[in-house]
Amino acid sequence: MTLPTPLAAVLDALLPPSCLACGRPAPQDQFCLACAESVEGAPPSAVACWTFGGAVADAVRACKFRPEASLADALGRCWATRLASGSCPALPPVDGVAFVPAHWRRRLARGFDLPAVLAQAVARSAGVPVVDALSTRRLDAPLSFGADKALRAVAVAGRFRLRRAVEGRRLLLIDDVRTTGATLGEAARVLRDAGAEVHEAALAVVP
Numbered sequence: 001m002t003l004p005t006p007l008a009a010v011l012d013a014l015l016p017p018s019c020l021a022c023g024r025p026a027p028q029d030q031f032c033l034a035c036a037e038s039v040e041g042a043p044p045s046a047v048a049c050w051t052f053g054g055a056v057a058d059a060v061r062a063c064k065f066r067p068e069a070s071l072a073d074a075l076g077r078c079w080a081t082r083l084a085s086g087s088c089p090a091l092p093p094v095d096g097v098a099f100v101p102a103h104w105r106r107r108l109a110r111g112f113d114l115p116a117v118l119a120q121a122v123a124r125s126a127g128v129p130v131v132d133a134l135s136t137r138r139l140d141a142p143l144s145f146g147a148d149k150a151l152r153a154v155a156v157a158g159r160f161r162l163r164r165a166v167e168g169r170r171l172l173l174i175d176d177v178r179t180t181g182a183t184l185g186e187a188a189r190v191l192r193d194a195g196a197e198v199h200e201a202a203l204a205v206v207p
C-alpha cells in the first residue's frame with residue numbers, strides 16, 4: 001500500500017530513523033554501526049559515493065525490489081550529505097543533473113526510478129535543476145552484475161533517446177550502480193552528441 005505523501009511524512013517523523021540497509025535503528029539517512037563496517041567509500045578516481053558491496057549492495061537491492069521511494073530518497077540524501085561534507089569525491093561544477101532513465105514500464109511497476117530520485121537529492125544539494133533529458137527506447141532484460149564489458153556494450157547500444165535540447169549545458173549524469181560503465185557511457189554519448197558537456201557519476205561503483 002502506498003500512503004499519501006503527508007501521512008507518510010508524519011509516520012516517518014514518528015518512527016525512529018532506521019539503517020539504510022537492515023532497518024535497525026540508526027542515525028537519519030545513515031547505516032547502522034554493524035552495517036557501516038561493510039561500507040567502503042568509492043575510489044577517488046570515480047565520481048561516486050561508495051564502492052558497491054556489503055550493506056551498500058543490500059540498500060540498492062532493497063530499493064530496486066521493494067516498491068518504496070522513501071529508502072531511495074534516504075540514499076539520495078545520504079549521498080548529498082556526504083558530498084556536502086567532502087567525504088566523497090567532489091562533483092565538477094555543472095548547471096544541471098541528468099539521470100539514466102529506466103523504461104517507463106519498469107518505472108510504472110516500481111513506482112519510481114532510483115537514478116531519478118538520486119538525481120533530485122544531488123541536484124538539490126548542488127543548487128541546480130534536474131534535467132529529464134533521456135528516455136529509454138527498449139525494455140531490456142536487466143543484465144546480471146556479472147555480465148562482462150563487451151556483452152554490456154552491445155546490450156546498451158541505442159537504448160537511450162534524447163527528450164529535450166541540451167546543447168551547451170554542463171550536466172552531471174547520474175546512475176545508481178556503475179558496473180562496466182557501458183550504460184552510463186551510452187547515455188552520456190547521446191547527451192554529448194546533442195552538444196552537452198557531461199560528467200558521469202554513480203551512487204556506487206563495482207570494484
Ligand SMILES: [Zn+2]
Binds near residue numbers: 021033034
Ligand atoms: Zn544496518
